[in-house]
Amino acid sequence: MLRGLGRVLVAYSGGVDSAVLLAESHRVLGERACGVIAQSPSLPAAELHDALSLAREGGFPARVIQTGEMDREAYRSNGPDRCYHCKTELFEKLEALAREDGLRVWDKPQSACLASRIPHGSEVTPEKLKQVELGEEALRKRLGIRVVRLRHEGRKARIEVEPREVARIQEPEQKDAILAIVRELGFVELEIDPRGYRRADPLPPKMQED
Numbered sequence: 459m460l461r462g463l464g465r466v467l468v469a470y471s472g473g474v475d476s477a478v479l480l481a482e483s484h485r486v487l488g489e490r491a492c493g494v495i496a497q498s499p500s501l502p503a504a505e506l507h508d509a510l511s512l513a514r515e516g517g518f519p520a521r522v523i524q525t526g527e528m529d530r531e532a533y534r535s536n537g538p539d540r541c542y543h544c545k546t547e548l549f550e551k552l553e554a555l556a557r558e559d560g561l562r563v564w565d566k567p568q569s570a571c572l573a574s575r576i577p578h579g580s581e582v583t584p585e586k587l588k589q590v591e592l593g594e595e596a597l598r599k600r601l602g603i604r605v606v607r608l609r610h611e612g613r614k615a616r617i618e619v620e621p622r623e624v625a626r627i628q629e630p631e632q633k634d635a636i637l638a639i640v641r642e643l644g645f646v647e648l649e650i651d652p653r654g655y656r657r658a659d660p661l662p663p664k665m666q667e668d
Contacts, residue, residue: 472509
């Protein structure tokens, strides 16, 4: 998989997960893999030093970028979604770097794992994950859009697309096609979320599934 990407930037903190990913990327891609460390007032100087030292020891390229999460009021207010705003800042900086470096995936939409489409407290099963995977793939092809989420709410499939696309998929012909797709997958009800797709949107409470 890494080899097929050609060149990669790895969000690198010096922790176990990112260090292993950077090491493996460097093993496969050599100098075409580069770690990126986000420096800001929230990162202890000792952590930055350790991350850079580890990269030097392993012979991994690493660059330091300045992130501006402190400029975001939503981050400074320190609510329960503080980390979301920090990650948003980091991902925007990484996207800009990827574009500058000519990486072909620079504009690929972010995507969490399929389990994120299942409400908290509702059991995650291979069957549910496959329903979500097949449904989202079919919807992307049918609607010609890149960002689509199928939220698995028991008997109901809740569909989210970018806000600018909501009106288009509410048209009768499109809605009928979407209904046919979700019913083929075993869902009984369909809801098209009028608010559209929202990153880090809190999932609804556990749904009744019988």
